[in-house]
Amino acid sequence: MSVTDAKTLPKAFDAKNARRALELARETLQIEANALLALKDRLSDAPEDSFARAVALLLQCSGRVVVSGIGKSGHIARKIAATLASTGTPALFVHAAEALHGDLGMITENDAVIAISYSGEAAEFVAIIPIIKRMGAKLIAITGNPASRLAQHADIHLDAHVDKEACPLNLAPTASTTATLALGDALAVALLDARGFREEDFARSHPGGALGRRLLTHVRDVMRSGDAVPSVKPGLPLHRALLEITKKGMAMTAVVDDDNRVIGIFTDGDLRRLIENMQDFSKLSMADVMHANPRTVQPDQLAVEAVDLMEQFRINQLLVADDDGKLVGALHIHDLTHAKVI
Incomplete structure (x- = not known):
């Protein structure tokens, strides 16, 4: 649709508004792209880098990876758990608020917990951190604030800080959730590579998909x-x-x-x-x-x-x-x- 074709636009959304929408779309994509590039540049090649240590910790985990979050971070956490589970790393999602009301029983001392909170100060995590630590589970925190309580009490902290959100008000989680999701994908990819995960393994966890049919049907x-x-x-x-x-x-x-x-x-x-x-x-x-x-x-x-x-x-x-x-x-x-x- 041409932005100058006013006949195809609702009266309240004229060509000027259409141009503004496109400007915001491009700006949003650029801000989020910049956030990802900055995240990439923060990773170092050193074995002691926090990302490399997080991968090693998850590889050594004899239990499951429990990914937790609340609000928009909860949605991102759920997707990261699903990606890990489908690429060879047993994982599940636990809502941080529900953890306070019984779901902590899903976590064992053999598990590794990935806690996601951009502020690092979510009250739900502040309440459950001591319990997770006491039971002996390892804790990886993904936040945008290295000085937060969640980051300080974690075994490993992954910094997902972004300079600004794509939201014009700099309020709605946009660039920060994109960066967190990408960081989760990076973990999943590094883990599947380290485990020697192959197409056949992927097909076994996706038997209903096209790849599953191709690789599992005889x-x-x-x-x-x-x-x-x-x-x-x-x-x-x-x-x-x-x-x-x-x-x-x-x-x-x-x-x-x-x-x-x-x-x-x-x-x-x-x-x-x-x-x-x-x-x-x-x-x-x-x-x-x-x-x-x-x-x-x-x-x-x-x-x-x-x-x-x-x-x-x-x-x-x-x-x-x-x-x-x-x-x-x-x-x-x-x-x-x-x-x-x-």
Whole structure:
């Protein structure tokens, strides 16, 4: 939408207001970008840097990482806990206010607590810090005030200070929450790297997502099997094999020997090419027209590997064979699409 097209704007929001909104948007993004760059510059390469020590502490934690906050910091804490949990670091969120009313029982001496409060003086944390320390849990504080009580009593303090908020009133947590969230993401990334966390590990904690389906779905999970798989013997006349192709609806049939080993394949595409080049094929058998030694996949392979083969060789069907080469199933590209592997 053009800022000069007043007809598309509500009467109370004219082109002048639109320009002001865009100016504030750019300013907000710039302030928050500057806050992140300043946060980056505060990190040092030294092993004794507070960030490096925080990563080491969390790696050594034999319990869970408990992330806590209140208000806007609570929302950020919840997201950080979720990111840690999904990237190999067992974590949970505990609301700081609820901790005062029973949820402290969720924290054990083996846990590490990440307490988030920009002021570092939230009354809820001031009240529970002594209890956390007495039980023996380690405490990492993320604040914007190194002189605060939370920062001073923590085992490790991470400084999330920003020069100013993006809010024009310098009141609403904006740049500070962005910086805190980014710091939490940095912790999660450093931890997943140190743990050797891989795509397969991520997929196991995200089985419902696209990556989970790609990395956890095997050929056996989506292939057609049993009577649903079209198969014929090499001596069968072509016109009879066409009945099998039509009946099973896969636009192809496998050709197998007496031991059910795959020796060939015949597809609808092969039939079309045959019709173009031959007038009479009533006397042909499958042995005469099949493609010998077709490409196959094994049932324990990842379904995405089958997709790669189909794309590489521009085919829509694949036969599934076991270690002995015996036919155990078949795949059509529609099966993979239906399973949302592609």
